[in-house]
Amino acid sequence: MGREEQKKQASGWFRELRDRICAACEAIDGGKFVRTAWQRDGGGDGEMSLIKGDVFEKGGVNISTVHGEFSESLRKEIPGADSDPRFWASGISLVIHPRSPLVPTVHMNTRMIVVGEGIKQWFGGGADLTPIYPDDKDTGDFHAVFKTACDTFDPAYYPRYKKWCDEYFFLKHRGEPRGAGGIFYDYLNSGDWEKDFDFTKEVGKTFLDIYPKLVRRHMHKKWTDVQREQQLVKRGRYAEFNLLYDRGTRFGLQTGGNTEAILMSLPPEVKWP
Numbered sequence: 001m002g003r004e005e006q007k008k009q010a011s012g013w014f015r016e017l018r019d020r021i022c023a024a025c026e027a028i029d030g031g032k033f034v035r036t037a038w039q040r041d042g043g044g045d046g047e048m049s050l051i052k053g054d055v056f057e058k059g060g061v062n063i064s065t066v067h068g069e070f071s072e073s074l075r076k077e078i079p080g081a082d083s084d085p086r087f088w089a090s091g092i093s094l095v096i097h098p099r100s101p102l103v104p105t106v107h108m109n110t111r112m113i114v115v116g117e118g119i120k121q122w123f124g125g126g127a128d129l130t131p132i133y134p135d136d137k138d139t140g141d142f143h144a145v146f147k148t149a150c151d152t153f154d155p156a157y158y159p160r161y162k163k164w165c166d167e168y169f170f171l172k173h174r175g176e177p178r179g180a181g182g183i184f185y186d187y188l189n190s191g192d193w194e195k196d197f198d199f200t201k202e203v204g205k206t207f208l209d210i211y212p213k214l215v216r217r218h219m220h221k222k223w224t225d226v227q228r229e230q231q232l233v234k235r236g237r238y239a240e241f242n243l244l245y246d247r248g249t250r251f252g253l254q255t256g257g258n259t260e261a262i263l264m265s266l267p268p269e270v271k272w273p
Contacts (some may be wrong), residue, residue, distance in 0.1 A: 003118055006193060010112040011065045011090040013197075015203040018063045019111075022049050024095070024212050025061075033061065038258040042068035046114035052268070055219050057111070063228045066259065067091040071254050076150040077186065084116025087255075091125070092204070093248060095265040096211075101231035104131035104138060105179070105238065107265070108207045109248060110200045124186035126161065127207045128169055129214075130238060132180030132231045138214050139180040146183050149206040153199045154244040161185045169176035171241055178241050202221055233259045235267035242266060 001009075022033045031053030039045045046064030053059075067088040075081040091111025098105065110125030129142050129239070150157035153221035170177050183203070188196050242249055242265050252262035 001193070001223050003114065003121075004057055006197075007090065007112070007114070008023075010197065010200075013201055013204075014030075014063050014065075014090055014092040014110070014219045018047075018049065018061050021061050021204075021208055021272065022051075023093065024208060025059055026049060028212060028215055029055040031056070033059075036051070036260075038261065039257070040064075040066050042066070042256045044068070045096060046258060046261060048258070048264060053099075055099060055103070055215065057097050058268040059094070059096040060261075061092070061094040061262045062264055063090075063092050064261070066255065066257065070257065074251070074254050078115060079122075080115035080120035081151070084119050086116050088114040089255075097235065098215065098266050100219060100221070101223050101227040102221050103130045103215050103217060104129050104135075104141075105235075106130065106207075106211050106214075108204070108211075110203055112197075114198070115223070115224075120189075122187045122189040124174060124188060125200060125203055126182060126184035127203065128165055128179055128182035129183070130234075133220075133227070134180055137184045138217070140145060142210055142214065145206050145210045146203075149199075149202045150183065152202065153195065157185070157199075158183065169241065171237060171245075173240075173244070176236070176237075178237060229271070232267075232269060232271035233273055235270040239266050239270055 002196040020166045023205055031051050033051045044066030046062060049061040051059045069085040070078055070087055075085050091109060091112060093109035095107045108127040112123050114121040131138060147158040150161060160182035165181050168184050190196055203214045208261055249262055
């Protein structure tokens with residue numbers, strides 16, 4: 001399969017996954033996502049899908065397929081970019097901030113990146129859970145399905161990607177994890193594009209299977225004003241991570257992406273004590 005066909009298949013899958021995730025969330029919430037298309041001046045485009053409903057206080061599911069040249073600062077960080085700064089990138093990124101403090105916040109993204117004329121190319125992404133009030137069953141079920149997904153492809157994936165997630169989603173300035181973890185992977189190029197793509201698709205399908213179940217498990221439970229206050233404080237930690245450390249945020253801003261789409265992940269309401 002040629003590289004252009006690979007790009008077409010990957011970007012098509014991210015769009016299909018977006019549609020399936022939005023449909024699943026709408027079935028839970030009853031509200032509708034509002035979609036906003038955007039164009040990137042340097043090449044490519046994307047689409048934001050945003051819901052503000054009864055169950056999901058703010059949920060964003062974004063897709064984009066962009067191309068151009070890496071900035072001078074990024075060329076030193078991206079494999080192969082120092083030799084050829086041209087890039088192509090396609091992916092899906094979502095963050096859901098539920099209204100109830102008892103329903104966990106969640107993040108998921110998957111992407112494919114090509115540097116230059118195929119000097120380097122890889123898949124990356126993952127999913128992680130950020131509960132306000134950790135629930136052992138939620139955490140166990142979330143990790144179990146992703147372990148099963150990983151084990152189908154390589155038994156070494158889950159321990160490696162879980163560790164990577166734990167280390168990545170860590171607020172260094174506070175010395176604490178962002179949430180209950182999950183998996184995180186990057187620079188995945190085993191030499192078998194089909195296998196790597198299938199794994200990336202499995203990550204998306206696994207998220208689509210488990211997260212609606214967790215939402216339905218808690219969405220009708222009553223919560224208190226005290227729990228809401230704790231939720232707003234915890235959301236502050238989420239904002240801190242995304243603004244200080246998140247590679248996706250930095251990548252989007254430094255490659256001229258849509259600012260509103262990039263900052264979509266920030267909570268709708270937040271407090272610092």
